[in-house]
Amino acid sequence: MAxxxxxxxxxxxxxxxxxxxxxxxxxxxxxxxxxxxxxxxxIKPAGYAIWENIQKELDRRFKETGVENVYMPMFIPxxxxxxxxxxxxxxxxxxxxxxxxxxxxxxxxxxxxxxxETLFCDFYQKEIQSHRDLPKxxxxxxxxxxxxxxxxxxxxxxxxxxxxxxxAHATAEEAKERTIQMLNLYADxxxxxxxxxxxxxxxxxxxxxxGAEATYTIESLMHDGKALQSGTSHNFGDGFARAFGIQYTDxxxxxxxxxxxxxxxxxxMIGALIMVHGDNSGLVLPPRIAPVQAVVIPIQQRKxxxxxxxxxxxxxxxxxxxxxxxxxxxKSPGFKFAEQEMRGIPVRIECGPKDIENGQAVIxxxxxxxxxxxxxxxxxxxxxxxLDTMQKEMLERARAHRDAHxxxxxxxxxxxxxxxxxxxxxxxxxxxxxxxxDKIKEDVQATSRCMPFQQEHLSDVCVCCGKPAKxxxxxxxxx
Amino acid sequence: MAxxxxxxxxxxxxxxxxxxxxxxxxxxxxxxxxxxxxxxxxIKPAGYAIWENIQKELDRRFKETGVENVYMPMFIPxxxxxxxxxxxxxxxxxxxxxxxxxxxxxxxxxxxxxxxETLFCDFYQKEIQSHRDLPKxxxxxxxxxxxxxxxxxxxxxxxxxxxxxxxAHATAEEAKERTIQMLNLYADxxxxxxxxxxxxxxxxxxxxxxGAEATYTIESLMHDGKALQSGTSHNFGDGFARAFGIQYTDxxxxxxxxxxxxxxxxxxMIGALIMVHGDNSGLVLPPRIAPVQAVVIPIQQRKxxxxxxxxxxxxxxxxxxxxxxxxxxxKSPGFKFAEQEMRGIPVRIECGPKDIENGQAVIxxxxxxxxxxxxxxxxxxxxxxxLDTMQKEMLERARAHRDAHxxxxxxxxxxxxxxxxxxxxxxxxxxxxxxxxDKIKEDVQATSRCMPFQQEHLSDVCVCCGKPAKxxxxxxxxx
Numbered sequence: 001m002a003x004x005x006x007x008x009x010x011x012x013x014x015x016x017x018x019x020x021x022x023x024x025x026x027x028x029x030x031x032x033x034x035x036x037x038x039x040x041x042x043i044k045p046a047g048y049a050i051w052e053n054i055q056k057e058l059d060r061r062f063k064e065t066g067v068e069n070v071y072m073p074m075f076i077p078x079x080x081x082x083x084x085x086x087x088x089x090x091x092x093x094x095x096x097x098x099x100x101x102x103x104x105x106x107x108x109x110x111x112x113x114x115x116x117e118t119l120f121c122d123f124y125q126k127e128i129q130s131h132r133d134l135p136k137x138x139x140x141x142x143x144x145x146x147x148x149x150x151x152x153x154x155x156x157x158x159x160x161x162x163x164x165x166x167x168a169h170a171t172a173e174e175a176k177e178r179t180i181q182m183l184n185l186y187a188d189x190x191x192x193x194x195x196x197x198x199x200x201x202x203x204x205x206x207x208x209x210x211g212a213e214a215t216y217t218i219e220s221l222m223h224d225g226k227a228l229q230s231g232t233s234h235n236f237g238d239g240f241a242r243a244f245g246i247q248y249t250d251x252x253x254x255x256x257x258x259x260x261x262x263x264x265x266x267x268x269m270i271g272a273l274i275m276v277h278g279d280n281s282g283l284v285l286p287p288r289i290a291p292v293q294a295v296v297i298p299i300q301q302r303k304x305x306x307x308x309x310x311x312x313x314x315x316x317x318x319x320x321x322x323x324x325x326x327x328x329x330x331k332s333p334g335f336k337f338a339e340q341e342m343r344g345i346p347v348r349i350e351c352g353p354k355d356i357e358n359g360q361a362v363i364x365x366x367x368x369x370x371x372x373x374x375x376x377x378x379x380x381x382x383x384x385x386x387l388d389t390m391q392k393e394m395l396e397r398a399r400a401h402r403d404a405h406x407x408x409x410x411x412x413x414x415x416x417x418x419x420x421x422x423x424x425x426x427x428x429x430x431x432x433x434x435x436x437x438d439k440i441k442e443d444v445q446a447t448s449r450c451m452p453f454q455q456e457h458l459s460d461v462c463v464c465c466g467k468p469a470k471x472x473x474x475x476x477x478x479x
Numbered sequence: 480m481a482x483x484x485x486x487x488x489x490x491x492x493x494x495x496x497x498x499x500x501x502x503x504x505x506x507x508x509x510x511x512x513x514x515x516x517x518x519x520x521x522i523k524p525a526g527y528a529i530w531e532n533i534q535k536e537l538d539r540r541f542k543e544t545g546v547e548n549v550y551m552p553m554f555i556p557x558x559x560x561x562x563x564x565x566x567x568x569x570x571x572x573x574x575x576x577x578x579x580x581x582x583x584x585x586x587x588x589x590x591x592x593x594x595x596e597t598l599f600c601d602f603y604q605k606e607i608q609s610h611r612d613l614p615k616x617x618x619x620x621x622x623x624x625x626x627x628x629x630x631x632x633x634x635x636x637x638x639x640x641x642x643x644x645x646x647a648h649a650t651a652e653e654a655k656e657r658t659i660q661m662l663n664l665y666a667d668x669x670x671x672x673x674x675x676x677x678x679x680x681x682x683x684x685x686x687x688x689x690g691a692e693a694t695y696t697i698e699s700l701m702h703d704g705k706a707l708q709s710g711t712s713h714n715f716g717d718g719f720a721r722a723f724g725i726q727y728t729d730x731x732x733x734x735x736x737x738x739x740x741x742x743x744x745x746x747x748m749i750g751a752l753i754m755v756h757g758d759n760s761g762l763v764l765p766p767r768i769a770p771v772q773a774v775v776i777p778i779q780q781r782k783x784x785x786x787x788x789x790x791x792x793x794x795x796x797x798x799x800x801x802x803x804x805x806x807x808x809x810k811s812p813g814f815k816f817a818e819q820e821m822r823g824i825p826v827r828i829e830c831g832p833k834d835i836e837n838g839q840a841v842i843x844x845x846x847x848x849x850x851x852x853x854x855x856x857x858x859x860x861x862x863x864x865x866l867d868t869m870q871k872e873m874l875e876r877a878r879a880h881r882d883a884h885x886x887x888x889x890x891x892x893x894x895x896x897x898x899x900x901x902x903x904x905x906x907x908x909x910x911x912x913x914x915x916x917d918k919i920k921e922d923v924q925a926t927s928r929c930m931p932f933q934q935e936h937l938s939d940v941c942v943c944c945g946k947p948a949k950x951x952x953x954x955x956x957x958x
């Protein structure tokens with residue numbers, strides 16, 4: 001009973017305190033737990049199962065484009081990290097350093113990888129000799145460490161899980177193409193599977209990856225109007241190749257530098273799922289990513305035949321390819337409903353003695369709470385239909401929310417006013433100078449999220465300095 | 480041509496220099512590469528794909544027994560590692576220490592996990608209150624670090640990949656059962672999937688895991704007669720629970736300590752696959768674990784219709800559920816054959832203009848080199864049959880080799896003579912005292928591999944000291 005009470009206790013309303021609501025959902029949906037290791041999280045079964053589904057789906061899509069998985073060491077010798085100037089400047093201040101192995105001090109410090117460009121470059125330098133060795137299209141699934149000062153579960157932690165793809169190509173064109181291909185893959189994945197609409201674009205020089213020639217990004221908008229960088233794809237040109245001496249002999253027997261890319265997506269997407277789709281009853285998971293898509297909850301389960309029928313329905317749904325389980329625990333139905341809602345299970349199926357008499361069950365959809373009374377023989381088809389509709393409508397709803405919170409500003413007063421009072425994206429023109437980005441950051445704590453591929457002409461001048469505009473930019477406060 | 484030559488060059492014969500043969504296979508089958516990080520390896524696509532298949536198969540078997548996956552931090556604060564006395568003594572001398580985060584020295588050193596008992600205990604201590612919270616049957620897939628002095632690819636490296644299961648139970652009986660259940664799962668996996676026969680048994684106190692009440696092991700025999708510990712399962716009793724204060728209230732409202740287990744299998748099984756099944760042409764992969772089970776090699780591929788037919792056969796085999804690819808590169812057939820053999824692809828299918836005229840292809844089996852001429856319409860069924868037979872016979876052959884290299888010794892002269900001259904397992908009686916294990920290690924560099932569950936009575940006295948015997952033990956030199 002004590003535990004039931006704990007779960008049924010309302011979580012903080014997202015309209016009252018969004019940050020506290022987020023923390024409550026993470027905790028009560030049992031996605032992750034705190035540990036004795038400061039800034040690092042323990043990902044619990046309900047959270048990790050989401051990550052496994054993300055992995056499975058991304059990995060399948062990667063492999064369809066020719067990606068091969070590998071595994072590189074987790075340590076980077078200091079001298080290796082130092083090889084590319086911009087890269088080391090970007091990462092050295094936030095890495096964890098290993099100085100001792102067993103009882104001995106190391107001759108050279110090793111950092112725990114914050115990202116693995118330098119390791120892949122070192123590897124490619126040894127592996128690539130001829131144009132026949134190209135392209136290399138490698139990826140690894142691993143954890144990385146960045147010594148952040150302030151941390152939040154899934155969104156920013158000292159250690160997080162991700163995949164990092166690292167490719168080497170014969171030509172600049174091929175590298176550019178791969179960079180864009182992977183950005184599109186991420187965007188499609190977010191929209192089709194996570195039901196999260198994204199803006200595709202390029203980062204400004206200020207915001208690009210340390211060592212990249214160009215960084216492309218997908219940006220999404222959370223329910224509270226803050227932006228989340230959701231996946232990035234970097235084109236390195238031949239910068240790293242020159243720093244690491246990665247050359248191949250082309251068909252004319254000439255030595256050439258390779259052109260490289262890298263791209264990554266992380267466990268922060270679990271945070272995005274919470275903040276895009278969640279509500280005041282907890283998590284709401286899009287059916288395609290939900291580890292459990294439907295739960296059958298028996299009503300008056302001690303009555304004869306009820307548990308058996310619940311189990312029978314579960315088996316029928318399972319046979320139809322639906323990820324389903326029965327909740328046959330001895331908790332009350334009301335408690336089970338609250339739990340199913342907190343955990344974001346897309347559909348629940350209620351079935352009691354009266355339903356059985358009538359040969360029917362009740363389907364309840366998590367996001368809209370719509371209910372359907374369905375004959376047993378139509379149950380599997382109807383559940384699948386509800387899941388499909390829910391997946392589609394969750395994306396539409398998120399897109400409508402994003403669009404309703406995307407504003408335009410054509411002068412600086414309007415820009416500041418909007419950023420300060422209307423959480424969301426602000427589209428505005430920009431002159432291309434870093435000074436304006438710095439001023440905007442200083443004035444209203446917003447950053448350039450991206451220069452979208454789909455440019456619009458909103459005015460002729462930079463919203464900040466009034467000089468001639470070069471690009472339309474999405475601005476926003478971000479996680 | 481230069482590259483062709485490099486590949487076709489014979490590898491060292493396993494009978495001349497087994498260690499060099501192993502290194503050659505690892506390199507030429509492109510399983511892993513050396514890195515600038517001393518003692519750490521880069522697992523290449525061909526090696527990592529084997530690991531992915533091991534993961535997929537083990538993970539499925541785990542989940543069938545109720546295992547849930549989680550992810551714990553990679554760092555362990557020194558004070559946490561120190562909590563269980565035997566455990567810290569076992570691991571502290573071989574861990575990597577992080578002392579700095581970014582530019583700051585840490586207040587407390589963190590070690591990179593060599594294994595995660597302490598982290599799971601810390602987590603369980605927070606999570607477990609009531610008997611309703613039990614059992615916890617968690618597992619994680621990750622990498623761990625042990626600062627080894629001497630390293631060898633897959634067999635012993637400073638960082639390696641593994642899974643580590645950590646469970647907590649209400650009773651000692653349940654913990655014991657889970658320990659044995661997982662050992663049996665590992666044994667079945669090795670035999671059914673990797674075609675590696677194993678001896679199941681218990682480790683002596685000298686060889687058991689640091690902090691365990693009992694360690695169970697599966698031991699396999701490599702082609703050179705050396706043993707390989709292939710998977711272990713530990714019963715901790717309530718030792719860790721007492722050190723970490725992990726208690727629950729039972730149904731009578733009494734505080735009780737939990738009982739715990741852990742169990743793991745690592746990337747060293749890729750080394751086992753090489754050393755159990757490989758031959759002087761390279762790797763030989765059991766069909767059930769092979770990332771590519773069959774390769775179609777067109778003969779005289781420039782002749783009209785040959786490449787098309789090869790691709791058609793590949794599609795037919797793919798449709799039959801076989802993992803297959805066409806080798807349509809511009810290398811010579813002889814080179815492609817050598818490559819297929821080096822990489823251990825179980826079956827190759829040769830098809831040239833004459834074959835096409837006759838409506839047939841040639842199947843060649845990797846391990847026995849048996850060839851079958853098969854009509855196109857029977858190809859898929861025959862390939863599947865060959866794969867099934869090969870899987871079965873590889874296990875039988877490995878078991879016959881293991882049995883032929885398992886000896887009995889009933890006195891110490893015979894024991895030393897056998898260990899020194901006949902590589903393999905030696906079964907002999909043991910008094911139960913560590914002194915005899917130490918003396919044997921000193922005299923002939925052999926260790927007790929396990930006290931097998933299937934005990935035999937070989938004599939009444941210890942093979943070493945002549946005192947009354949307590950157990951029959953498998954002895955051997957080991958990797």
